[in-house]
Amino acid sequence: DRIPGPRTFAFSRWRLALEDWKGTRTRKIYQLHQKYGPVVRIGPNEVSFNSPLALRTIYGAGSGFERTPFYRMFDVYGQQNLFTFHSVKEHAERKKLLAHAYSKSVMLNGPVAVMVEEKVKQYLDLLEREPDGISEIFSTLHYFSLDIITEFLYGRSGATSAMMGNKAHRALLNDILDPARKRLSWFAVHLPMFTKWLYTRSGAVEIVLRPFLPMQKPTTYTGIRQHALDAFHIFKSSQTKQNAERSSYQTIIERLWAHHQSQKPGGLKDMEIASECADHLLAGIDTTSDTLMFLIWALSLPQNVKFQETLNEEVSCLTELSLNSGIPNADSCAKLRYLDAIIKETLRLYAPLPASEPRSSPIPSTIDTFEIPAGACVSMSPYALHRNPDVFNDPLAFNPDRWLETSPEKLNEMKKWWWAFSSGGRMCIGIHLAMVEMTILAAAVYKKYRTSIAPSFVNATPGITSRFEVFYDEMFPNMAEHVCYIEFRKR
Numbered sequence: 001d002r003i004p005g006p007r008t009f010a011f012s013r014w015r016l017a018l019e020d021w022k023g024t025r026t027r028k029i030y031q032l033h034q035k036y037g038p039v040v041r042i043g044p045n046e047v048s049f050n051s052p053l054a055l056r057t058i059y060g061a062g063s064g065f066e067r068t069p070f071y072r073m074f075d076v077y078g079q080q081n082l083f084t085f086h087s088v089k090e091h092a093e094r095k096k097l098l099a100h101a102y103s104k105s106v107m108l109n110g111p112v113a114v115m116v117e118e119k120v121k122q123y124l125d126l127l128e129r130e131p132d133g134i135s136e137i138f139s140t141l142h143y144f145s146l147d148i149i150t151e152f153l154y155g156r157s158g159a160t161s162a163m164m165g166n167k168a169h170r171a172l173l174n175d176i177l178d179p180a181r182k183r184l185s186w187f188a189v190h191l192p193m194f195t196k197w198l199y200t201r202s203g204a205v206e207i208v209l210r211p212f213l214p215m216q217k218p219t220t221y222t223g224i225r226q227h228a229l230d231a232f233h234i235f236k237s238s239q240t241k242q243n244a245e246r247s248s249y250q251t252i253i254e255r256l257w258a259h260h261q262s263q264k265p266g267g268l269k270d271m272e273i274a275s276e277c278a279d280h281l282l283a284g285i286d287t288t289s290d291t292l293m294f295l296i297w298a299l300s301l302p303q304n305v306k307f308q309e310t311l312n313e314e315v316s317c318l319t320e321l322s323l324n325s326g327i328p329n330a331d332s333c334a335k336l337r338y339l340d341a342i343i344k345e346t347l348r349l350y351a352p353l354p355a356s357e358p359r360s361s362p363i364p365s366t367i368d369t370f371e372i373p374a375g376a377c378v379s380m381s382p383y384a385l386h387r388n389p390d391v392f393n394d395p396l397a398f399n400p401d402r403w404l405e406t407s408p409e410k411l412n413e414m415k416k417w418w419w420a421f422s423s424g425g426r427m428c429i430g431i432h433l434a435m436v437e438m439t440i441l442a443a444a445v446y447k448k449y450r451t452s453i454a455p456s457f458v459n460a461t462p463g464i465t466s467r468f469e470v471f472y473d474e475m476f477p478n479m480a481e482h483v484c485y486i487e488f489r490k491r
């Protein structure tokens with residue numbers, strides 16, 4: 001059967017590229033699904049799906065669908081990593097080395113949880129120092145996630161201390177903030193060879209080309225990649241010393257290094273280890289902090305005070321035993337039902353990675369009754385799945401209660417359509433770390449404070465950048481990219 005969709009999209013890949021350029025890709029694909037149904041052709045060789053059936057076929061464990069070359073723009077230092085591997089085999093080998101370190105039990109009960117609890121304490125201390133109790137939480141929450149992920153990956157020697165005010169570490173955010181980063185992503189996706197050429201010129205050619213670069217140097221993540229490389233070198237040189245400082249848990253870099261040492265000949269090249277760590281660093285910053293920002297912003301809206309109060313009641317019930325120096329501990333936070341509903345609802349409406357996740361299969365397949373040829377690009381997006389009005393009543397409304405007030409059948413249906421962390425073999429490996437960070441921070445903040453939108457930020461929605469798009473709450477008249485002012489008042 002012919003796959004439904006607009007002719008112009010089927011005719012040329014540049015039609016979708018135009019939406020990418022305008023920053024409207026994800027919303028446009030969502031509109032096409034509303035018009036054409038759960039299967040839409042969005043390019044000569046590209047199909048978008050929007051159903052749980054397709055989700056299982058494409059993204060289910062062992063599906064045989066692989067990440068497309070699109071992901072190669074996330075290679076670091078010229079090396080592939082867990083995120084960018086194409087083949088199931090290469091990916092599985094690398095994942096074997098890492099899976100345990102990211103498991104739920106390691107996260108909840110042990111030194112990693114204690115480390116996160118300490119960072120939450122530092123965040124509350126930072127709030128105490130904010131003038132008039134107003135914090136620009138886009139930045140401060142980035143400091144929070146940055147300090148945690150660097151310590152988790154590299155231990156003390158590579159950890160940042162942005163929350164404590166280290167200026168160089170705070171400045172690592174600068175190349176994320178530049179709005180030109182969207183243009184660079186567009187070039188990297190649609191004209192990869194040309195973009196590589198543009199950015200590798202030197203001397204006079206570089207000077208001539210400079211005004212035409214999609215984004216001036218330093219480009220996105222340059223500073224963070226440099227920090228990651230330095231952290232790798234510091235770690236490597238410390239390994240030759242007798243009394244190298246050890247963390248209370250095995251960091252990711254120690255784990256990869258130990259594997260490397262145990263293989264004869266060596267198992268991983270230096271830059272493979274550095275690339276793997278740098279990739280987790282990049283994956284672990286914006287995702288967690290953007291989600292926390294939207295969570296606090298949504299709870300601070302006047303119409304949502306009731307949700308904030310219910311959360312406060314829940315966290316106030318935590319006993320002294322559940323606290324570590326006044327900070328709720330990871331294990332008790334994981335059991336807070338209302339907080340879980342708030343996080344689910346935040347990730348539904350404001351997923352930090354809402355856009356399509358492209359895959360392809362080396363053999364022909366049938367997806368949601370349609371025959372798809374080998375090598376075709378197929379994809380789905382959290383954005384479209386999370387806005388289906390048949391599954392989520394009044395989908396644009398932020399309503400955590402929807403996760404608690406429904407029948408088991410309805411809840412089951414909602415869970416099938418909720419897809420913030422992806423699924424199957426390529427599901428987010430950082431999910432449990434992210435959950436520990438988000439639950440402890442939210443529980444600690446709402447135990448101590450009442451939050452509201454700062455006067456300068458009333459009627460505005462914060463916006464976050466994901467690839468070439470900005471995402472925000474569509475119900476608000478004004479949008480401010482990369483800022484969010486919140487007032488914290490002690491209860």
Ligand code: HEM
Nearest residue numbers: 082083280283284287288357420421422426428429430434
């Ligand atoms: C709220 C927080 C987070 C969300 C919503 C999230 C979401 C996702 C999603 C949707 C993917 C699949 C992307 C795709 O296939 O296009 C992914 C993959 C990944 N995430 Fe996360 N993530 C979060 C936090 C983290 C953290 C804290 C880390 C820390 C290391 C992390 C590390 C990774 C890695 C390494 C992958 C690639 C996994 C693989 O291919 O096997 N994420 N994440």
